[in-house]
Amino acid sequence: MLRNRLHKNDDEGFTLIELLVVILIIGILAAIALPSFLGQSDKAKDSSAKSDARNMVSQVESCFTTLGTYVGCEVAATTFAVTSPMDTGGIKAVVDTTSTTGYKVTATSDTGNSFVITKSATGVARTCTVPSGTGSAKGGCKLASGSSGTGSW
Secondary structure, three states: HHHHHHHOOOOOOOOOHHHHHHHHHHHHHHHHHHHHOOOOOOOOOOOHHHHHHHHHHHHHHHHHHOOOOOHHHHHHHHHHHHOOOOOOOOOEEEEEEEOOOOOOOOOOOOOOEEEEEEEEEEEEEEEEEOOOOOOOOOOOOOOOOOOEEEOOO
C-alpha cells in the first residue's frame, strides 16, 4: 500500500484557466478600489490646511483675550506659524486683523485650495476657493451649485 502511494502519478496543482480566473478577479477588485484611494492625499493636504486655519483662529482669539482687540494679533499668529512643528512646507496661513471686531485667516493647501475663516460683527464664515486647473474639488472644498471655484467647508 505504501508502494502504491509513493508511485501515484496524479497531477496536482491549478490549471491555467483557474489561475487566469483568479488574476481576473484580483484585477477587477483593484479597478474598483483604486479610484477611492487616489483622492486621499488631496484630502489629507486640505485637512492640514483647515487645521492650520483653525489653529490660527485659536491663536488670534487668545491674542484678543490678552489685548482686548484684534488689531496687532497677526504678529502673534505669524510668530506661532513660524515655530509650529506641524508646518512642513513654510508659512501657508495668513492672518488679517485690520478690524477691532474681526479677522480673516487664510490657509492654502498643497493642492492649491484656499480655506478662509472670517469673523465679523455678524458672525463667523468659512469659505474655500478652488483655483481653476490647479485645485481639486475632491479634497475638502464643497463647491456651491453653479459655482466654478467658491464653496464652503
